[in-house]
Amino acid sequence: MDSFDKKILFELQRDCSISLAQLSERVGLSQTPCWRRIQQLEKQGVIRKRVALLDTEAVNLGLTVFVHLKTNQHNPGWLTSVTDFAEHAPEITEFYRMSGETDYLLKVLVPDMKAYDNFYKRLISQAGFSDVSSSFAMEQMKYSTEVPLDYIHK
Amino acid sequence: MDSFDKKILFELQRDCSISLAQLSERVGLSQTPCWRRIQQLEKQGVIRKRVALLDTEAVNLGLTVFVHLKTNQHNPGWLTSVTDFAEHAPEITEFYRMSGETDYLLKVLVPDMKAYDNFYKRLISQAGFSDVSSSFAMEQMKYSTEVPLDYIHK
DNA sequence: CCAATTAAAGAAAATTTATCTACATGGACA
DNA sequence: TGTCCATGTAGATAAATTTTCTTTAATTGG
Structure with missing residues (x-):
């Protein structure tokens, strides 16, 4: 390298x-x-894949929401059902297990508030959460799939 | 379509x-x-571009951090300096202006905590923030550049 | 309902590009 | 000096892209 x-x-x-x-x-x-x-x-495997990136506005996805999830059910079944849901929900583009306050973080792409509300209902019907807090993006200042190459070893 | x-x-x-x-x-x-x-x-412009996606581990980027920023300086100069910084910092892959508690949200990719600390110092030296809270991803459960096509009008 | 028009699909050829091989060259290093 | 890599050149083949032309299907006006 x-x-x-x-x-x-x-x-x-x-x-x-x-x-x-x-x-x-x-x-x-x-x-x-x-x-x-x-x-x-x-x-x-350094190059994972080659993909086409779409204009989210052009495909009617104007609303980006970050969903902070907390749970009190730390059992395998709960996690499985959430993971399954995330796997099959195309609106969820990113999904992380976090440290700190929020247990899990979702990045969700939907057309508008109405669509988000619909998504939200489907989400909370899928598993129990002790807290769900939605943060809405007003403006996308930067979005890039390019990762820094400055840290490559050697 | x-x-x-x-x-x-x-x-x-x-x-x-x-x-x-x-x-x-x-x-x-x-x-x-x-x-x-x-x-x-x-x-x-529906297809924006075609890109290669890299394995973040392979390029030594093991740590994903979401940085929640708050400010009390709501002037153009402040925003410009932050935007400029985000533009030129390859570690920042996503950058949103948010509603609610946090004013701005950053997604940052670095190798480890040490590298993040270095990045953090550079960030706060660039502009004043009334609050900076870093959330660390323990595990990436899902990451996809595929967006849902179910909402396309017509 | 039919003919005329338009739009999109299909087939085939032409051009470009990618893929792979073989071999020559030059630098690094023991 | 000789060996080992990696590069460069050249070229052959295969494959993909792009153009051209033909055909089919859908639409509209009479």
Whole structure:
């Protein structure tokens, strides 16, 4: 994992639709070693997948909500039902077990308040929570799937 | 935006590295109309971009932190400095202006607590906050860039 | 209900791009 | 110096993208 690999990752994180010719030029390698490195990075699992990112407004998803969950039922069954729900609810794009005040954090994408209310009812009908607090995003100032490459070891 | 478009978006959200042949087969169209629809969706901006997603562990980013910010300085200069910082800090992958208790919410990716502490110092040196509360993710239960297509109008 | 028009789909060819191989070159290092 | 890597060049093949043209299906006006 050297400077060339980092450059490849940097470029592909921004745009993976470019041709090998363009990529290798930007990276400063010829096509063959560039291609070999991509294969390697995919085999190693550093590159997980290649996806298309959609405009959330264009698909009618104007409302982002962060849902802070607390529970008093710390048993396996409870967690399973919540995990299952999150797994199958496409509105939930992120789901974390947290330290501190909130036990679990959800990031939810819906069109509007009405749709969120509907989602909310489905959520609380699925499992018991001692507290559910919803924080609404007024404005998305930044959203990026690019992760920093500055911390890569070596 | 009909059923075919939705299928195309569904597939490309999961994997945009598949060939047009595979995609058109899954969608149930021949290659040409399928290709034309993709072009259209890109021109319309429904498809924003195509990117490679990396394994955060593999690039040494084991710690996800949600940072809740409060301020009492509601002036343009303050916001500009914070926005600038967020823009240029690769550790900040998401940044929202919120309703309710917290004024702004950050999602931050760093290797470990030490790196977060370093980031934290840089953050608070950049602008004044009346409160900064950091929530640490213990476990990522779900992370997806796929957004629900069920709410598309028409 | 039918003919005319339009829009989208399909087929096939042409062009570009990706994939893989073989071999030569040059630097790093014991 | 000789060995080991990784790169570069070249090229062959396969595959994917894009264009062109034809056909089908849907729509509208009379």
